[in-house]
Amino acid sequence: xxxxxxxxxxxxxxxxxxxxxxxxxxxxxxxxxxxxxxxxxxxxxxxxxxxxxxxxxxxxxxxxxxxxxxxxxxxxxxxxxxxxxxxxxxxxxxxxxxxxxxxxxxxxxxxxxxxxxxxxxxxxxxxxxxxxxxxxxxxxxxxxxxxxxxxxxxxxxxxxxxxxxxxxxxxxxxxxxxxxxxxxxxxxxxxxxxxxxxxxxxxxxxxxxxxxxxxxxxxxxxxxxxxxxxxxxxxxx
Numbered sequence: 001x002x003x004x005x006x007x008x009x010x011x012x013x014x015x016x017x018x019x020x021x022x023x024x025x026x027x028x029x030x031x032x033x034x035x036x037x038x039x040x041x042x043x044x045x046x047x048x049x050x051x052x053x054x055x056x057x058x059x060x061x062x063x064x065x066x067x068x069x070x071x072x073x074x075x076x077x078x079x080x081x082x083x084x085x086x087x088x089x090x091x092x093x094x095x096x097x098x099x100x101x102x103x104x105x106x107x108x109x110x111x112x113x114x115x116x117x118x119x120x121x122x123x124x125x126x127x128x129x130x131x132x133x134x135x136x137x138x139x140x141x142x143x144x145x146x147x148x149x150x151x152x153x154x155x156x157x158x159x160x161x162x163x164x165x166x167x168x169x170x171x172x173x174x175x176x177x178x179x180x181x182x183x184x185x186x187x188x189x190x191x192x193x194x195x196x197x198x199x200x201x202x203x204x205x206x207x208x209x210x211x212x213x214x215x216x217x218x219x220x221x222x223x224x225x226x227x228x229x230x231x232x233x234x235x236x237x
Contacts, residue, residue, distance in 0.1 A: 033232075034079035041077060041229050044222045045070025051219060058111065065117040066222060068100060072124055073229050076131075085131070093128035097121045116167070116223075123160050123230060126152065130237055152237035161234050168227040175220050 048067035052060055076093060101121035107114040130152045 031079040031081050034077055037077040037229055037232055038074045040225055041070045041074035043070075044225050044229075045074060047218065047222055061107065062111070062113050062117075063219075065100070065104065065114070066219075066226070068096075069117070069120050069124070069226055070222070072097060073226065073233065076124070076127065077229070077233060087133050090128040090131040093131075094125050097124035097128065101125060119160075119163060120226075120230065123234070126156065126160070127233060127237065152234075157234055157237050161231060164227045164231050164234070168224055168231070171220055171224045171227065175217060175224060 045067045048063050048070055051063035052067070072093065098121075101118055104114050104118035104121055108118050
């Protein structure tokens with residue numbers, strides 16, 4: 001079940017949300033994990049906006065797609081116990097990411113990363129449809145939406161989980177040498193600055209620092225984070 005449907009499941013079952021032994025809300029841990037996912041995806045989206053200022057052309061296209069995915073996932077992961085979505089709340093997600101999927105399909109001809117954007121956009125559309133009232137049955141009488149009955153197609157959900165698990169593992173392996181190379185480059189730049197400074201600054205003070213928005217290892221780390229977040233969201237379907 002989608003994270004936004006967890007609160008409605010308790011109500012539909014006639015549960016008041018507390019445990020007899022402790023009296024604490026049973027959705028507390030689920031809401032906490034939801035907020036952690038919101039923070040992770042929002043931070044990733046914010047960094048991708050920073051990347052938009054650090055390049056042009058294909059770089060901006062990829063950064064824009066990553067930013068849209070990050071903020072979209074953050075909005076979808078907001079716990080329903082805190083902010084209950086309206087019955088039509090799935091429609092904006094389906095519309096926005098349906099358009100993003102069409103755009104990614106056109107751009108995927110020249111870039112493998114846009115193919116990943118295509119899969120991500122389709123996954124967001126799929127989760128939005130799983131949130132739609134009546135997608136897995138009818139809504140419980142008296143409740144604001146049918147999210148309590150939301151659910152996905154097990155085979156499709158499993159295929160997406162396998163894809164994102166493989167993507168996270170492969171990207172994580174690629175991230176390790178990138179991070180090591182970035183560290184050695186930074187260390188070399190510091191040594192170069194010291195040498196130039198000791199020589200009286202004859203070569204102009206060393207290399208220029210790489211902007212935060214142009215660091216390839218951070219961009220890859222953001223994509224790994226979004227992949228993990230997507231796994232966490234798909235598992236709940």
